[in-house]
Amino acid sequence: MDPGRSPDPPKRPLGGIRAGSVAGIPITLDYSWFVIFFLVLGTFAGAVFPAHAPDLGRTTHLLMGLAGAILFWVSLLLHELAHAFAARARGVGVEGITLFIFGGMARTTREATRPADEFFIAVVGPLASLALAVVGYGIGIGGPGLGIPESVTVVAEYLGFLNLLLAVFNLFPGFPLDGGRILRAGLWQVTGSLRRATRLAALSGRFLGWAIIGLGIWSLLVGGGVIGGLWLIFIGWFLTHAARSSYQQLLLQQLFNPLVASDAMSPDPETVSPDLPLPELVLEHFLRRPYNSFPVTEDGVIVGLVTLGHVKRLERKDWAGKVTGDVMTPLRDLALVAPETPMAEVLEIMREDGSRRVLVAREWELLGILSTSDIARWLERVTLVEETQDA
Ligand SMILES: [Zn+2]
Structure with a gap:
C-alpha cells in the first residue's frame, strides 16, 4: 500500500458487475438490477404492451418488452449521466454510476462546495428525464402520422x-431525492450552513419516506393493490433509510475532514529489531511494556509489525x-x-483491511502508530466537541 493516497475520502462501491463505461465514468450493475430487469421485461411484455397494443402478436409484445426494458434502463442511465456530467463541470469528481x-x-467523490453547484447538479437529472419524456411522447403521438409502426410508437409513448x-x-422535496437536493441547495443558500440544510432536507426525506409507506399500507389494506402497496412500502423504507444515512455520512465527513492521521496517532512508538529473539521479545517487551504491538524496524526503516497475537x-x-x-x-x-491522510480515509482503510492498526510513515520512516484504541479515544473527544457544538 503506498503512503500517498488521494485526498478524497473513498466510498465503498456497491457489489455488482462492471458493465462498461461512458466518457471514463464506470457503470456498475448491482446484483439487484438483474432481478428488476426481468421483472420490468415481464411486466412490459406480459401486461403493459398487450394492453396498449392488443392487435400485435405475442412475439411482437416480447420484442417490444425487451426494447422497452433496455430503453427504460438507458433512460435511467441518461438521468444519472446528466448528474455526473454536471458534477464534473462543477469540479466535483465522479467515481461511477x-x-x-x-x-x-x-x-x-465529495459534496458540492457551493449551493449553486448543488442545485445545478441536482436539477439536470429530472430535466434529462423530462426531455426524454418529451421525445417519447413526441414519437408516440406524432409517429403514427409519419408512418412509424405501432410497435415503436407504443413503446416510445410508454417510456415517455x-x-x-x-x-x-425525483422532484419530491425529500433528501436524497433530486428534489431534496434542490431543497437543500436552497436552505444552504439561505442559512449558509450545509449541515443545517442537510439536516432539514434529510428530515423532509424521512417524512416523505413515511408518507410513501403510509400510502403503501393504505393501498395494501384499502385499495386492494397488493404488489403496488408492497412496492411503495419498500420504496418508502429505502428513502427514510437513505435520508438518515446520508445525513450521518455528511456529519462524519465534516467531522473527519480537517483531521488527519498525525492528529490521532501515538507518535514515536517503541520499535524492535527483526533479529530480536522471541523469548526476549516476550520477556523484555510484551511483558514489561503496556503495548500489544511493536513496529519492527531496521536502521529506522519499517520492515514489519509484531503483535501479541503472533506470539500466542x-x-x-x-x-x-x-x-x-x-x-x-x-x-x-x-x-x-x-x-x-484524512482520518475518514484511515478508518476506511482499516475497515477494508480488517486491520486493527495502521502505521503512519513517510518514505518508510516510522512516525507513529494508530490503533483501534487510539481511534476510540480520539472519537470520544471528537464526539464531545461535536455535542457541544450541536446544542
Ligand atoms: Zn436524479
Missing part, C-alpha cells in the same frame, strides 16, 4: 410516460531459535498511511 433495484445512483413519472417522483500462535517450546522477523507481519501486508 450504479444501476440498482431503485434505479440509478451517481457516486461523487415513465420518464415523466421519474422526473416528477506459537507454543512456548517453539520460541527458542526464532526471531521477531520470523513471526511478524511483513511490510507488504501492512497498512501504511502518510501523516496527512
Whole structure:
C-alpha cells in the first residue's frame, strides 16, 4: 500500500458487475438490477404492451418488452449521466454510476462546495428525464402520422410516460431525492450552513419516506393493490433509510475532514529489531511494556509489525531459535498511511483491511502508530466537541 493516497475520502462501491463505461465514468450493475430487469421485461411484455397494443402478436409484445426494458434502463442511465456530467463541470469528481433495484445512483467523490453547484447538479437529472419524456411522447403521438409502426410508437409513448413519472417522483422535496437536493441547495443558500440544510432536507426525506409507506399500507389494506402497496412500502423504507444515512455520512465527513492521521496517532512508538529473539521479545517487551504491538524496524526503516497475537500462535517450546522477523507481519501486508491522510480515509482503510492498526510513515520512516484504541479515544473527544457544538 503506498503512503500517498488521494485526498478524497473513498466510498465503498456497491457489489455488482462492471458493465462498461461512458466518457471514463464506470457503470456498475448491482446484483439487484438483474432481478428488476426481468421483472420490468415481464411486466412490459406480459401486461403493459398487450394492453396498449392488443392487435400485435405475442412475439411482437416480447420484442417490444425487451426494447422497452433496455430503453427504460438507458433512460435511467441518461438521468444519472446528466448528474455526473454536471458534477464534473462543477469540479466535483465522479467515481461511477450504479444501476440498482431503485434505479440509478451517481457516486461523487465529495459534496458540492457551493449551493449553486448543488442545485445545478441536482436539477439536470429530472430535466434529462423530462426531455426524454418529451421525445417519447413526441414519437408516440406524432409517429403514427409519419408512418412509424405501432410497435415503436407504443413503446416510445410508454417510456415517455415513465420518464415523466421519474422526473416528477425525483422532484419530491425529500433528501436524497433530486428534489431534496434542490431543497437543500436552497436552505444552504439561505442559512449558509450545509449541515443545517442537510439536516432539514434529510428530515423532509424521512417524512416523505413515511408518507410513501403510509400510502403503501393504505393501498395494501384499502385499495386492494397488493404488489403496488408492497412496492411503495419498500420504496418508502429505502428513502427514510437513505435520508438518515446520508445525513450521518455528511456529519462524519465534516467531522473527519480537517483531521488527519498525525492528529490521532501515538507518535514515536517503541520499535524492535527483526533479529530480536522471541523469548526476549516476550520477556523484555510484551511483558514489561503496556503495548500489544511493536513496529519492527531496521536502521529506522519499517520492515514489519509484531503483535501479541503472533506470539500466542506459537507454543512456548517453539520460541527458542526464532526471531521477531520470523513471526511478524511483513511490510507488504501492512497498512501504511502518510501523516496527512484524512482520518475518514484511515478508518476506511482499516475497515477494508480488517486491520486493527495502521502505521503512519513517510518514505518508510516510522512516525507513529494508530490503533483501534487510539481511534476510540480520539472519537470520544471528537464526539464531545461535536455535542457541544450541536446544542
Ligand atoms: Zn436524479
